Amino acid sequence: xxxxxxxxxxxxxxxxxxxxxxxxxxxxxxxxxxxxxxxxxxxxxxxxxxxxxxxxxxxxxxxxxxxxxxxxxxxxxxxxxxxxxxxxxxxxxxxxxxxxxxxxxxxxxxxxxxxxxxxxxxxxxxxxxxxxxxxxxxxxxxxxxxxxxxxxxxxxxxxxxxxxxxxxxxxxxxxxxxxxxxxxxxxxxxxxxxxxxxxxxxxxxxxxxxxxxxxxxxxxxxxxxxxxxxxxxxxxxxxxxxxxxxxxxxxxxxxxxxxxxxxxxxxxxxxxxxxxxxxxxxxxxxxxxxxxxxxxxxxxxxxxxxxxxxxxxxxxxxxxxxxxxxxxxxxxxxxxxxxxxxxxxxxxxxxxxxxxxxxxxxxxxxxxxxxxxxxxxxxxxxxxxxxxxxxxxxxxxxxxxxxxxxxxxxxxxxxxxxxxxxxxxxxxxxxxxxxxxxxxxxxxxxxxxxxxxxxxxxxxxxxxxxxxxxxxxxxxxxxxxxxxxxxxxxxxxxxxxxxxxxxxxxxxxxxxxxxxxxxxxxxxxxxxxxxxxxxxxxxxxxxxxxxxxxxxxxxxxxxxxxxxxxxxxxxxxxxxxxxxxxxxxxxxxxxxxxxxxxxxxx
Ligand code: TXA
Ligand code: MG
Numbered sequence: 001x002x003x004x005x006x007x008x009x010x011x012x013x014x015x016x017x018x019x020x021x022x023x024x025x026x027x028x029x030x031x032x033x034x035x036x037x038x039x040x041x042x043x044x045x046x047x048x049x050x051x052x053x054x055x056x057x058x059x060x061x062x063x064x065x066x067x068x069x070x071x072x073x074x075x076x077x078x079x080x081x082x083x084x085x086x087x088x089x090x091x092x093x094x095x096x097x098x099x100x101x102x103x104x105x106x107x108x109x110x111x112x113x114x115x116x117x118x119x120x121x122x123x124x125x126x127x128x129x130x131x132x133x134x135x136x137x138x139x140x141x142x143x144x145x146x147x148x149x150x151x152x153x154x155x156x157x158x159x160x161x162x163x164x165x166x167x168x169x170x171x172x173x174x175x176x177x178x179x180x181x182x183x184x185x186x187x188x189x190x191x192x193x194x195x196x197x198x199x200x201x202x203x204x205x206x207x208x209x210x211x212x213x214x215x216x217x218x219x220x221x222x223x224x225x226x227x228x229x230x231x232x233x234x235x236x237x238x239x240x241x242x243x244x245x246x247x248x249x250x251x252x253x254x255x256x257x258x259x260x261x262x263x264x265x266x267x268x269x270x271x272x273x274x275x276x277x278x279x280x281x282x283x284x285x286x287x288x289x290x291x292x293x294x295x296x297x298x299x300x301x302x303x304x305x306x307x308x309x310x311x312x313x314x315x316x317x318x319x320x321x322x323x324x325x326x327x328x329x330x331x332x333x334x335x336x337x338x339x340x341x342x343x344x345x346x347x348x349x350x351x352x353x354x355x356x357x358x359x360x361x362x363x364x365x366x367x368x369x370x371x372x373x374x375x376x377x378x379x380x381x382x383x384x385x386x387x388x389x390x391x392x393x394x395x396x397x398x399x400x401x402x403x404x405x406x407x408x409x410x411x412x413x414x415x416x417x418x419x420x421x422x423x424x425x426x427x428x429x430x431x432x433x434x435x436x437x438x439x440x441x442x443x444x445x446x447x448x449x450x451x452x453x454x455x456x457x458x459x460x461x462x463x464x465x466x467x468x469x470x471x472x473x474x475x476x477x478x479x480x481x482x483x484x485x486x487x488x489x490x491x492x493x494x495x496x497x498x499x500x501x502x503x504x505x506x507x508x509x510x511x512x513x514x515x516x517x518x519x520x521x522x523x524x525x526x527x528x529x530x531x532x533x534x535x536x537x538x539x540x541x542x543x544x545x546x547x548x549x550x551x552x553x554x555x556x557x558x559x560x561x562x563x564x565x566x567x568x569x570x571x572x573x574x575x576x577x578x579x580x581x582x583x584x585x586x587x588x589x590x591x592x593x594x595x596x597x598x599x600x601x602x
Contacts, residue, residue, distance in 0.1 A: 003060065006169065006170060006172075007169050008169065009169065010167060010171055010172065010174055011024075011174070012160065012176055013173050013174065014176060015175060021132075024036075024175060025136060025139035025140045028047060029140060032053075032172040033053070033170075033171040033172060034046075034136075034171065034172060034174070035163045035167060035171055035173065035175065036133055036175045037130055037177025037178065038128040038180060039100070039129050039181045039182055040128070040183070040185050040186050041156040041157060041180050041183070042149040042158065042174075043133075043148060044146055044163075044167070045057075045136075047143075047145070048116045048144060050113060051114065051115040054115035054116050057145065057146075059170075060171050062152045068118040068120055068122075069147050070103050070124040070145070070146060070188075071143040071145055072128060072133070072143070072146050073126070073143055073144070074133075074138035074139075075127075078143060081143075082112055083107055083123060083125065084109050085106060085107045086106060087191055087194075093196065097204050098126075099127040100128075100129045101182050101185075101186045101187060101202050101203040101204055102189060103187065103200075104125050105124045105188065105190040105199070106122060106191060106192060107122055107192060108121055108122055108123035109123075112143065116145040122190075122192055130180075149163040149166065149167060151166040151167075153241050154241065155240045155241075155242060155359045155360050156184075156356050158179060158180040158353075160175075160177070162356075162357065180267075181266060181267030181269070182202075182203045182349075183267075183356060183357075184352045184380075184384065186203075186204070187204040187383070188202070195216045195217065195219060198218060198219070198221060201220065203352075203383065205263075205378075205382065206218045206378075206382070207263070207379060211263070240359070241393070242359040242360065242362065242363040242370060244362060244363055244369055246370045246388070246391045247369060247371050248389065248392055249296040249317075249372065251293060252292045252293060255293065257377050258346055258347045258348070259348045259350060260377035260378065260381050261380075262349065262380050265349065267349070269343065269349065269350055271343070272344050273319065274319040275323055276326045279320070279323045279324065293346075293373075294317075294324040294325070296371075297371050300371055301333055301337065304369060305333070309549055310588075311368050312367045312591060313337050313367055313370075313371060314339075314340065314363075315337055315370075316342065316351075316370060316371070317342070317371075317373050318342060318346065319341045321345055325339075331547065331548075332549035335548040335549060335595055340358040340362050342354035342355070342358060348375045348377055348380050352383065355384065355388065359372075364601045372388055418462055419461050420461070420463070421463040422456050422464050423464070423465045423466070423467065424465075424467070425512060425513045426444060426466070426467070426513060426516075426593060426597070427509065427512075427513035427515070427516045427517070428441050428519070429470065429505050429517070429518045430473070430523060431523070432472045432474060432476070433470055433479075434480070435567070438502075440470060440519065441470035442495065442500065443489070443493070443582060443583045447590050448467075451590075451601050453602055454601060458598055464597075466594075466599060471505035472502055472503070473505050475503060475504045475505070477501075477503045477504055478501055478503070480501065481500055481502070482568065482575075484567070484575045485497070487572065488576045488579040491579075492579050493583075515597060516534070516537055517541055519540070519582075521542055541564075544589060545585075550588070562585055564582060
């Protein structure tokens with residue numbers, strides 16, 4: 001389905017702004033689409049009685065119109081108006097689990113548009129417990145049809161920023177209600193028969209439902225955990241798909257997990273923290289158990305790297321696993337690993353809470369593979385594994401009509417959105433600082449700008465600014481760059497070398513920079529020889545590549561090192577060739593530079 005931008009900008013509404021929420025409700029009633037928070041994931045709401053409005057939702061999501069939408073209400077009184085029958089079973093689930101992360105499927109009333117239910121004679125009804133959702137739905141006062149607010153096929157959004165990422169310009173407004181507590185969509189239960197059938201597992205588990213039924217038992221439709229043939233076609237395909245391939249790392253058998261039993265939980269997550277220091281305090285048995293959980297990640301990563309020394313691997317794992325990696329101190333493994341930590345390793349509610357945003361985050365780091373922690377519990381784990389196994393489907397198993405996963409678009413986010421900002425700087429060094437090192441500086445600056453903004457990879461609420469400069473070991477200060485190089489860089493990037501003036505490298509400049517990269521090996525050696533105390537941050541382009549395990553081979557299989565010819569005195573073609581070669585190296589090394597500086601893209 002073609003998507004067409006309808007607005008220059010989508011309004012972002014603060015959850016405290018009563019007036020703006022009322023205005024958003026008015027717009028919804030007039031046929032517009034509004035993004036709003038719930039305790040499961042964000043939804044894209046519209047008037048469920050208005051077929052035209054529902055079509056707009058499908059269009060904004062780029063979703064084929066054959067998948068029914070859930071009707072959201074702010075008051076249980078509304079249910080009788082939107083269904084034609086409330087079975088005793090449905091009533092029981094409404095009484096016990098609403099408001100909360102459940103959708104009860106009942107026979108629909110005529111007022112609900114056929115577009116909402118995709119032609120079915122049933123409708124899914126859900127009353128969110130999220131206070132902002134409740135306030136908004138009460139303001140609307142009508143049944144609000146809402147699918148998850150992601151672009152079709154992408155991980156569901158559990159924060160307003162992700163909704164904006166997928167929907168900016170396509171919908172009128174988004175209400176920002178903070179992080180969704182549960183992070184996985186509601187349990188969908190068909191209650192049109194005598195016994196409930198779970199069509200989609202969620203935080204209200206089979207055990208929770210069985211516990212309120214006097215007799216009978218809940219059935220789980222098809223096999224929603226993904227190992228057997230699915231019941232409905234939509235379930236068999238890759239879904240929630242990040243661009244990277246996802247692989248599930250099994251939890252060793254017998255591992256005790258927490259957070260699986262969600263009865264009575266409000267989905268809220270307590271923050272935890274675990275470091276290498278904490279690892280040292282564990283008993284031998286506890287440490288061994290953690291190493292057993294970490295092993296599949298480590299072994300699989302090494303296998304991937306053996307096949308492709310350029311592979312970048314994202315880990316969706318617990319904080320203890322990250323600590324095990326730190327203790328292991330394998331430099332190459334670390335340089336190729338991007339972490340997204342959800343909290344305590346064995347806690348499935350934390351893993352569920354962070355899953356969708358985690359997949360999105362790792363995609364933005366442009367990893368090739370995501371290794372994600374698996375859980376084998378019977379409660380919330382069923383829902384978590386259901387989503388994860390859909391995310392790990394093969395790329396060719398996309399739902400027909402669904403857009404193929406694309407690298408996510410990234411938002412300009414001002415650094416003042418953060419509590420704190422760290423800075424780091426990269427220095428390029430050659431001999432005279434009029435040609436090769438200014439070229440590196442200009443190309444690196446361009447990459448830095450292209451990939452902005454950044455956060456600290458240690459603390460997600462801290463922004464990160466990256467600078468780049470250059471200097472020459474034997475440079476005369478104050479010279480303009482070589483005009484041929486200026487021209488070559490301009491041809492390559494559309495930018496010139498700007499105001500780069502040559503200057504002599506000195507200890508103060510070395511001190512100001514966190515990573516020093518020289519064009520040639522001997523330049524790095526000479527810096528290290530003069531200042532051995534800074535050896536850990538000085539590399540040549542070649543040794544930096546090698547230190548990160550990047551083994552480049554030529555067509556005959558010989559290991560190549562980075563050799564940059566000096567173009568001075570040669571023709572323009574040679575300059576252009578040199579600038580292109582430097583550009584290729586810098587592009588290749590860029591993710592490792594970020595890693596070295598402890599910065600991540602957002
Ligand atoms: O937590 C949630 O349920 C979120 C938030 C926004 O409330 N909504 C959500 O909507 O996940 P969506 O459209 O992404 O998923 C709705 C699911 C689909 O799997 C759909 O097939 C099923 O609910 N569904 C909706 N109405 C149905 C019906 N009448 N019969 C069977 N399945 C239905
Ligand atoms: Mg969805």
